Amino acid sequence: GESVGLHLPTLSVQEGDNSIINCAYSNSASDYFIWYKQESGKGPQFIIDIRSNMDKRQGQRVTVLLNKTVKHLSLQIAATQPGDSAVYFCAEKGRDDKIIFGKGTRLHILP
Amino acid sequence: EAGVAQSPRYKIIEKRQSVAFWCNPISGHATLYWYQQILGQGPKLLIQFQNNGVVDDSQLPKDRFSAERLKGVDSTLKIQPAKLEDSAVYLCASSLGRLDTEAFFGQGTRLTVV
Numbered sequence: 001g002e003s004v005g006l007h008l009p010t011l012s013v014q015e016g017d018n019s020i021i022n023c024a025y026s027n028s029a030s031d032y033f034i035w036y037k038q039e040s041g042k043g044p045q046f047i048i049d050i051r052s053n054m055d056k057r058q059g060q061r062v063t064v065l066l067n068k069t070v071k072h073l074s075l076q077i078a079a080t081q082p083g084d085s086a087v088y089f090c091a092e093k094g095r096d097d098k099i100i101f102g103k104g105t106r107l108h109i110l111p
Numbered sequence: 112e113a114g115v116a117q118s119p120r121y122k123i124i125e126k127r128q129s130v131a132f133w134c135n136p137i138s139g140h141a142t143l144y145w146y147q148q149i150l151g152q153g154p155k156l157l158i159q160f161q162n163n164g165v166v167d168d169s170q171l172p173k174d175r176f177s178a179e180r181l182k183g184v185d186s187t188l189k190i191q192p193a194k195l196e197d198s199a200v201y202l203c204a205s206s207l208g209r210l211d212t213e214a215f216f217g218q219g220t221r222l223t224v225v
Contacts, residue, residue, distance in 0.1 A: 034213050043115075043202050043216030044154065051211055089153050097142050097206070098167055099214050101153035 012108045019077040021105045023090035026071060030092040034099070035064060035075045037086045044089060044101075047075070077107075085109045113137065115217035117203050123223045129191035132220045136184065136205030142166075144214060145178055145188050146202040154202055160186065161208060193224045 013019045025033070031052045036044035050057045050064045050073075057064050063076040073090050087104045116135040124130050136143050141162050146154035157176065158168040163183040171178070175194070180186040190197055200221050204214040 032211050036216075041218070043204070043218050046213045046215070049211070049213055093210065095210060096166065097161070097208060097210070098156060098159055099144065099204075099206075100156065101146075103153045 009103070010106045010108060012110055013080050014110045015082060016079055019075075019080045019084065019107055021075045021077075021088050021090075021107065023073040023075075023102055024071060025073060025090070025092050025102075027092060027094065027100075028068075028071065030094050032093040033064070033066060033073055034091045034093065035062075035073075036089045036091060036101075037084075038089065038104070039086045047088075080107075080109055082109050082111075115203055115205055115215055117201075117217035117220055119220055120218065121221050121223075123225060124193055126195055126224050127192040129189065130193055130222060131187050131189045132201050132203075132222075134186045134188070134203030134217060136186070136203070137215055139207070140205035140215075141183075141208035142206045142214070143180055143186050144202075144204040144206075145186070146204065148200045148202055148219070150199070157188070190222075193222075195224050198222055198224045 034049045035047040038044045048059045048062050048064050061078045065074045087106050089101050089104045091099050091101045093099050118133050143160040145157045148154045157171045158178045159166040160180045163180050178188045200219040202219045204216045206214040
């Protein structure tokens with residue numbers, strides 16, 4: 001079975017607020033984690049990644065946090081915009097280059 | 112840089128018919144993946160190639176699904192015969208093949224089996 005899962009299937013956030021999407025993983029041997037955004041009718045699009053030897057990485061308006069102790073990953077989106085509406089997936093990658101996806105969280109932006 | 116190209120975008124077939132999907136990865140990408148994404152779920156890995164060799168096909172239903180990447184570039188995924196439960200989006204992705212590199216996805220082929 002899949003070793004990556006998400007806590008919430010749907011998240012509703014007010015426009016302008018910060019969004020936090022969480023993910024739990026079970027394979028402690030995973031070396032690399034990726035967050036993808038998928039809009040309707042499109043393939044997953046890379047947002048940000050983090051290696052297992054890091055605990056935080058920042059991008060433009062996005063931050064990924066990795067807690068290896070509890071095998072938890074989160075994606076923070078600052079000042080959420082209507083264009084952020086999508087399904088977000090966390091994925092893990094091991095030394096075999098295999099990328100395994102979780103079930104996804106739908107982010108809904110409230111006006 | 113051109114992205115991952117997939118065709119067709121949409122396909123409707125009757126059950127027990129055959130169908131094939133084509134993927135052209137990003138130039139220079141050694142690793143190619145095929146995923147199946149059922150509506151409301153995350154992508155499920157079907158098969159992974161490294162150049163023209165299969166790295167992992169443990170989730171591929173081999174009685175009906177086959178895939179090849181003969182020259183280490185383009186790839187085709189075939190279903191024969193199709194079942195109703197094969198209705199899904201089939202995504203192709205490619206990556207450089209190094210640990211700390213992400214995969215880039217095509218737009219997918221939406222298959223409907225009726």
